[in-house]
Amino acid sequence: MTAPDAATAYDFTFWLTAGGIVALLVISAFFSGSETALTAASRPSLRARADRGDRGAGAALEITEDSERLIGSLLLGNNVVNISAAALATALFTRHFGDSGVALATLVMTTLVLIFSEVLPKTYAITLPEVVAARVARPVRLLTRLLAPIVSLVRLLVRGILWLFGVRTDPEKQVFRIREEIAGALSLGQSEGTVAKEDRDRLLGALDLGNRTVEEVMRHRSQVEMIDAEASPDAILTSVLASPHTRLPLYKGERENVVGVIHAKDLLRAVEKVVRGEDGNLASVRELDVLKIAMKPYFVPETTPLDEQMREFLKRRTHFALVVDEYGDLRGLVTLEDILEEIVGEITDEFDIARESPLKRTETGDFLVDGTMTIRDINRAMDWQLPDDEANTVAGLVIHEAQMIPTEGQVFSFHGFRFEVVTRKENRIAKLKIRPL
Structure with a gap:
């Protein structure tokens, strides 16, 4: 095959084909940049932009909910465009250079696609992911709706092939896992020196509350300070005043049999009432009925998640609970302070006994x-x-x-x-x- 003469080399068909190739490369760049921006953009950042009235960010949040459909639409569009551009380039170069035009078209299109349709748009998108995602979200949303039937068919076919190889996919599974994203960002920030270790520990501790149970933070029953309800009132008063704790469980007979919880303030109010009464004196303290002063014990299962237990403490306006196992046997106790220490670290006050570092x-x-x-x-x-x-x-x-x-x-x-x-x-x-x- 011979090359065409100069008169017919650059006719209307040539310029139309060349313009079509350039347009397809631009569309390919749009698809590549959109894919990178929408997958790299931080959903919390997009949510913040959407709350400030950015409609593009709101559209980006909407389409990234179904990431499989989004990626499928962009890949379908990108492949169709790239294949079409390659076909036009092959026809154009074959017309002008004969059989050697196929190799030349491959070389030129590979270079153009790599630079202008892949590296350039993706580099720009990864530099400003949230900005680019907000700008491209609305046209991409329209594209995903137009291509939805084809993408659904492709997804069905892909899942069928994976099923044959024993791979089960979950259509409802979210690719964007907020907790893992935050934890990873905090760990990365701490390793790079932009986030202090103490800040990372506090934030991760708050995130972990839902994954940890009361059993993991409770004080074991062997370490729980308890008071015998059958002891004399003055002995109980002495024990309560000597304890660094304001709330102490009361037991009868054996330590497993908890019958109440005595609060130091309630006990002192009762003592004041007895002593300052008409016939009151210090000897009247021996006549106190401690069980009438004690609060009803609050029992919780050892498997209760910490975030749920914290909500219960706040709801009940208390922060002291006794922990029991599945058989109802006493395992220990947990306080609101124990849960907060999972976030902020060890909490001490002037009444805590100084302990040697573990x-x-x-x-x-x-x-x-x-x-x-x-x-x-x-x-x-x-x-x-x-x-x-x-x-x-x-x-x-x-x-x-x-x-x-x-x-x-x-x-x-x-x-x-x-x-x-x-x-x-x-x-x-x-x-x-x-x-x-």
């Missing part, structure tokens, strides 16, 4: 840890990633992994750490040495 670094580089220290606390303090799925405390993790109660001096290695049992009291691991491997 985590110390030794001269050898090991960390001396109390067995009762929670895995969450040590992860938070040291920025470690010890798993807390099977156990709440460090001692519990060692026992779970060892499948036994270790003796003093035993050493284990798992999850990238070396654990040495330093002290054991009866069946409880009291102290451990931990070293990252």
Whole structure:
């Protein structure tokens, strides 16, 4: 095949075809940039823009709800445009350069598509994702509605093929997971130095409340300070005044049998009423009926999520609950302060007894840890990633992994750490040495 002469080389057909190729490349750039912007744009940022009256941001939020349909429409449009542009270029170059025009058209179109329809628009879109997403959202929304029947057919075909290979897809599954997006952004910001570790821990702690249960933060019953309701009133008064806590459970007979909760203020008001009465004196305190002063105990299941329990505390206008298991047996107690500490860290006041730090670094580089220290606390303090799925405390993790109660001096290695049992009291691991491997 010979090349055409100069008279017919640049006729109307040539310019029409060349113009068509340029237009298709521009449309391809629009599709590529739109795909990048709409998938990279932050939904919280789009929501903030929409709340300020940006209709484009509102449209972007709407179409990104169904990400599979969005991506399918953009990919369908982009592929049709690119294939059409390549076909026109092949016809144009073949007409002018004969058989060698196919290779030349491939080379030229690959270069043009790569630079002007892929890299350039995607770089611009990733630089200003929310701005670009708001601008392209409305035409893309129209496109997705026009192509909806074809995209639905393609989705059905794709799911059928995946089903043949044992892959099950969930049509309702959201690609944009807000919690994971926030957590990832906070961790990335902390690693880059733009977010302080304390700020990251507080925000992640608030996000995690729905995934953690009362059992994970409660004070175990062996550590709960309780008062015998059958003790003399003056002995009870002495115990309440000596305690750093304002609320104390009352039990009868055995500690499992909790019959009430005494508040220090309620007890002091009752004492004042007795002492300042007509026949009142200090000896009258012995006649107090503590059970009449005590509040009814509030029991909660150990599986209650922390965010739900916090709402219950606020609703009931109380912040003290006794935790029971599925059989109704007492497991411990939880307070509103325990839940807040999951967000802000340890809270102390002037009445709290100064305690030795549960985590110390030794001269050898090991960390001396109390067995009762929670895995969450040590992860938070040291920025470690010890798993807390099977156990709440460090001692519990060692026992779970060892499948036994270790003796003093035993050493284990798992999850990238070396654990040495330093002290054991009866069946409880009291102290451990931990070293990252």
